[in-house]
Amino acid sequence: MYKKIFLLLFASFVLVQCSSSDDDANLLDEKTVAYDRAKMLVHWADMIIIPAHSAFQASLSILDNSTKSFVAAPNQSNLDDLRSKWLVSYKSWQHIEMFDIGKAEEIYFKSKMNIYPIDKTWLDKNIDNGSYDLENANNYSSQGFPAVDYMLNGIGADDTAILNRFTNDVKYSNYLTSIVNKMVSNTETVVNDWNNYRTTFIGSTKNTASSSVNKLINDFIYYYEKGLRANKVGIPAGVFSGAPLMGNVEAFYKKDVSKDLLLEAMNASIKFYSGTSFDGLSSGPSLKSYLAHLNTQKGAESLSISILSKLESAKTSINSLSNSFIDQIESENNKMLVTYDAIQAVVVLLKVDMLQAFNINVDYTDADGD
Amino acid sequence: MKFKSLPLYLFIACASLFLTSCSDDDDVVVDNTVTPPSTYKFERNGKNTVSHGGQTSRLKMASELYSGMKSSSSTKAGLNNMFNNGTGFSDATLNGTGKKIGSKTFASSVASSTVKPKFDAMITDFADNVIPNWSTTAANGTAGKMTDAGGRTVYINAKGHELTQLFTKGLIGGMTMDQIVNGYLTAAKLDGGTNIADNNAGTLVEGKDYTNMEHYWDEGFGYLYGEEADVKNPTLGKGVLLSKYAKKVNDSNSPGIGKIIYDAFIMGRAAIVAKNYTVRDAQAKIIQMNISKIIGYKAHDYLNDYVTKAAAGTPADAIHALSEGYGFVMSLQVTNDGTGKPYFSNAEVNVMLAKLDNFWTVSSADCTAMANQIKSKMSL
Numbered sequence: 001m002y003k004k005i006f007l008l009l010f011a012s013f014v015l016v017q018c019s020s021s022d023d024d025a026n027l028l029d030e031k032t033v034a035y036d037r038a039k040m041l042v043h044w045a046d047m048i049i050i051p052a053h054s055a056f057q058a059s060l061s062i063l064d065n066s067t068k069s070f071v072a073a074p075n076q077s078n079l080d081d082l083r084s085k086w087l088v089s090y091k092s093w094q095h096i097e098m099f100d101i102g103k104a105e106e107i108y109f110k111s112k113m114n115i116y117p118i119d120k121t122w123l124d125k126n127i128d129n130g131s132y133d134l135e136n137a138n139n140y141s142s143q144g145f146p147a148v149d150y151m152l153n154g155i156g157a158d159d160t161a162i163l164n165r166f167t168n169d170v171k172y173s174n175y176l177t178s179i180v181n182k183m184v185s186n187t188e189t190v191v192n193d194w195n196n197y198r199t200t201f202i203g204s205t206k207n208t209a210s211s212s213v214n215k216l217i218n219d220f221i222y223y224y225e226k227g228l229r230a231n232k233v234g235i236p237a238g239v240f241s242g243a244p245l246m247g248n249v250e251a252f253y254k255k256d257v258s259k260d261l262l263l264e265a266m267n268a269s270i271k272f273y274s275g276t277s278f279d280g281l282s283s284g285p286s287l288k289s290y291l292a293h294l295n296t297q298k299g300a301e302s303l304s305i306s307i308l309s310k311l312e313s314a315k316t317s318i319n320s321l322s323n324s325f326i327d328q329i330e331s332e333n334n335k336m337l338v339t340y341d342a343i344q345a346v347v348v349l350l351k352v353d354m355l356q357a358f359n360i361n362v363d364y365t366d367a368d369g370d
Numbered sequence: 371m372k373f374k375s376l377p378l379y380l381f382i383a384c385a386s387l388f389l390t391s392c393s394d395d396d397d398v399v400v401d402n403t404v405t406p407p408s409t410y411k412f413e414r415n416g417k418n419t420v421s422h423g424g425q426t427s428r429l430k431m432a433s434e435l436y437s438g439m440k441s442s443s444s445t446k447a448g449l450n451n452m453f454n455n456g457t458g459f460s461d462a463t464l465n466g467t468g469k470k471i472g473s474k475t476f477a478s479s480v481a482s483s484t485v486k487p488k489f490d491a492m493i494t495d496f497a498d499n500v501i502p503n504w505s506t507t508a509a510n511g512t513a514g515k516m517t518d519a520g521g522r523t524v525y526i527n528a529k530g531h532e533l534t535q536l537f538t539k540g541l542i543g544g545m546t547m548d549q550i551v552n553g554y555l556t557a558a559k560l561d562g563g564t565n566i567a568d569n570n571a572g573t574l575v576e577g578k579d580y581t582n583m584e585h586y587w588d589e590g591f592g593y594l595y596g597e598e599a600d601v602k603n604p605t606l607g608k609g610v611l612l613s614k615y616a617k618k619v620n621d622s623n624s625p626g627i628g629k630i631i632y633d634a635f636i637m638g639r640a641a642i643v644a645k646n647y648t649v650r651d652a653q654a655k656i657i658q659m660n661i662s663k664i665i666g667y668k669a670h671d672y673l674n675d676y677v678t679k680a681a682a683g684t685p686a687d688a689i690h691a692l693s694e695g696y697g698f699v700m701s702l703q704v705t706n707d708g709t710g711k712p713y714f715s716n717a718e719v720n721v722m723l724a725k726l727d728n729f730w731t732v733s734s735a736d737c738t739a740m741a742n743q744i745k746s747k748m749s750l
Contacts, residue, residue: 237483242490243490337487340483341483
């Protein structure tokens, strides 16, 4: 009998001491536990992520229809239509690239949708061969929006030449159809998965490396730092190289939409940070309100306000650029660099100050090898 | 007997549980008193754990670039290769190491990306304008050479800039200081990834004798002490970058500043070994502020030197001083006052540099005013 009591007490001690290290970690920071992370996750899922994915899927479906019409009749009017649907969908994509979580992460969704510059050699080879494996990582830079950009704007010197390609050799239509189909099916996989994944996502509120809150915040910062800051601005402007790399601008073949795409990405980032719903009609718990709740100060200013005002100045700076970043880099690259600085100023606040306030670790490292 | 002793068993069992069951929690007191060694010598199991070869390489590269930027036999491609590609050095051990100065020039998270292209532009200007006019007499708007009676000769661009000085003094701030004070010694860098957990657990970088955090601190150390014959007994005054001017400031403006910085590097590194990050960050702050002051002193002194030498009728000397001053002023934007902020922002520095733009027409009064502004803002 005493043995039983002993065991019971022993067991209860183990439970009290170590039952849930996640909760204990939260208790370390009393202010953190007071913020309703669960509510924030529900808002993110239901008002931002899932609607953004639905809207994107719809835009892609329209792009798919236009592709079918164009392939059936490759004429100027269908080409113009397809290009405009491509742009609408590409802009819509800017709202979901940051959500590299769940199925999207598992199937390398963003790599298959938006790696640029394209690998022209591989892509041309794919078109010629007519056989390729789009699941192969070597083909990530031969599919998605940048590859469609090349097919619609880059495979001929002008529209006549481009239309001639499609008219004279079916291999171009085949490849275009194939990559658009792949975009549609990958998106379907991700969108469908959110039906199940939502429950897991909103239930994972703890402060651990694998929790939804920590992962999505890290995803957002990673996206802002790499996908937006580096890929769209820094790399083409030559921040990481000896000279500008104009071939690395987003939508390189269409040329005059690089600013549009960046602005869209910046708007998406501002909305996510502020907790604005995807439809723009409401707002809810967010990184901004979380910071405000913690009352974190940066110097004399509140960090939540400071981040927002720096995001807004970055947007203003983007607005001052040419529609085509190729033109901007050629005429006055310094303006690209000034914009880069404005975007970068937020990275420090997000990655250092905000994460410190949330007591969350960065889950990726800079590969700036030394 | 069983009755009597049971509570004791329980007490012992419970007490031991309390002490051991959750050893990774913060409420367990660990001894992290920092006991610094007298020199920068750190070992693990008898093996040296200090390594900063990449920094030493870059410091040596900078010396060759400094010479290259004042030699008429240099070429644009050659200088660009050295700066951006890490190749083309006469010291063959520096070639193709993967280390590049260009990628570490005004490259920290707080540095403006608008500055680095100015270094590329200096290389172009030197190769395209200064070298072809090596024997031309310089004038306002004309690159060439200028010689003081019985004294110094400088080779300058159309604005009177002695480019090797702007370039090299710019690197003192833009590479060595920026990498130390805004890069390696910041919590953002030191605590990145899983560094804290790894350092706490003594998890070493694969194949190395150090933890990532130790190594980052050492790399910061390397940008100042990387050319010392013996880091356990540093003399400063090495190479052409920060070490050279740390010695000058230690020997004149601020005696003892060298020891303050060295001791803080030792204490901070010992703090990492002791897993005491509060002490570590306090030492980082000391280093950030004092290295920033070295740059402040030199910017201040060279601006004043210019005024003195211009008044003394030695224009080549004056231009040489102002060229150094320009580079140090450029560097001010990546100082760190210990809170992560520079003493002068990029925009403030650009205002100063605009006043210094053309050395042929620069105003001595402006130079004096800027020197005073720096002195006052940085409490020199």
